[in-house]
Amino acid sequence: MASRDLLNRLPAPVRWLALPAALLGCTAWLAVSWSGDPDVAPPGQDAGTARYCAALDAALPAEVLGHRRADPSPASPYTAAWASSPRTVLTCGADRPDLLNDTERKGPCVDEVGWGLAEDGAGGYRFATGLREAYVVVEVPAGAYGNYADPLGSFSSAIRATVPRIDGKADSDCLDDAS
Structure with a gap:
């Protein structure tokens, strides 16, 4: 209940943008973590x-x-x-x-x-x-x-x-x- 009271005290624009901001952050984290290609390792050469x-x-x-x-x-x-x-x-x-x-x-x-x-x-x-x-x-x-x-x-x-x-x-x- 305390967290709900805290959320209700926030201005309306902040409450409305909280969920989209969290989703955007998760999406950015996934994009960065999946950007590498660990399955394609370059071989070593002379x-x-x-x-x-x-x-x-x-x-x-x-x-x-x-x-x-x-x-x-x-x-x-x-x-x-x-x-x-x-x-x-x-x-x-x-x-x-x-x-x-x-x-x-x-x-x-x-x-x-x-x-x-x-x-x-x-x-x-x-x-x-x-x-x-x-x-x-x-x-x-x-x-x-x-x-x-x-x-x-x-x-x-x-x-x-x-x-x-x-x-x-x-x-x-x-x-x-x-x-």
Whole structure:
């Protein structure tokens, strides 16, 4: 009862604005607490890999098939994301992805870059480049695009231009690239 008396002693405009102010404060707190992307952690690299990944990051497109780039926070040259819903995530410089160890998981060759392929268990796919100075992994969730391999064309030319093959071969022979 004492709290009700206290509330009634406040001027009417303060009483009317108390609830909206509290809701606005809660909304602001939620927006700040959810702004990070703890599920997208950048990998650690050696100096050479870091240079390739930084060059790739600068060459990546601002938009992929109508989805704008919206990188995870904190910003890193080793991770990039596009605001598809759900989002597509590219990671550069991680350890060799296991999906490249399975010769039956060979994926498409797109713009002279070969990709290894694996399902992610949730209806989406993981792609990874092989035989490059830095491994590049692209996670394409279910429903992000009409065809799961569609975004690879947006990344392949940037990869070809910035992350050289480890075997020194020309990129035109990508039959062995995903191995």
